[in-house]
Amino acid sequence: MFDRFARILRHRWHDDDAARAFTPAVLRRLGERVAAGERRHGGQLRVCVESALPTSYLWRGASARERAVTLFGKLRVWDTEQNSGVLLYLLLCDHAIEIVADRGIARRVDAAQWQELIAGMRGAFRSGRFEEGMAQAIDRVSDLLATHFPAAAGAAQANELPDLPVVG
Numbered sequence: 368m369f370d371r372f373a374r375i376l377r378h379r380w381h382d383d384d385a386a387r388a389f390t391p392a393v394l395r396r397l398g399e400r401v402a403a404g405e406r407r408h409g410g411q412l413r414v415c416v417e418s419a420l421p422t423s424y425l426w427r428g429a430s431a432r433e434r435a436v437t438l439f440g441k442l443r444v445w446d447t448e449q450n451s452g453v454l455l456y457l458l459l460c461d462h463a464i465e466i467v468a469d470r471g472i473a474r475r476v477d478a479a480q481w482q483e484l485i486a487g488m489r490g491a492f493r494s495g496r497f498e499e500g501m502a503q504a505i506d507r508v509s510d511l512l513a514t515h516f517p518a519a520a521g522a523a524q525a526n527e528l529p530d531l532p533v534v535g
Contacts, residue, residue, distance in 0.1 A: 401531075404505060407518055408509060409524065414505065415532065416535070418535070420461075432465050434456070434465075435458075448525070453466065453512070454466070
């Protein structure tokens with residue numbers, strides 16, 4: 368019980384970390400990077416950064432992975448034409464990074480590739496380079512999507528989801 372209350376307090380204490388690490392200018396640049404990447408492939412990428420979990424998640428001891436999967440649905444990342452949506456989720460308070468990939472891309476990219484991407488993000492984040500770490504991850508996911516879902520020659524790519532990161 369003590370651990371649960373300690374976690375709740377820690378999450379409430381860090382409730383505004385995302386806004387400090389990801390300013391509006393940083394979010395705009397990351398959104399532009401997502402848009403540029405999506406012009407190269409038929410996939411869709413969403414970025415979501417949260418300072419802390421909602422209290423309802425904390426009360427029941429939910430993980431960052433559970434929250435990421437929920438947001439994958441809420442943000443409709445699963446609802447793309449080629450089942451090629453990817454969610455990059457960062458939970459700052461728990462130092463958690465989650466990648467949720469729709470079945471189309473999950474069949475083509477193995478867990479080791481996702482873990483390598485996460486390791487790169489973790490290294491950048493540890494040294495306080497949040498924008499750089501997220502930008503590199505966006506580029507790497509875009510490379511994977513371009514490999515497995517290349518843009519059709521001469522055709523405009525449909526932008527099925529917003530490019531701007533979600534911050535909470």
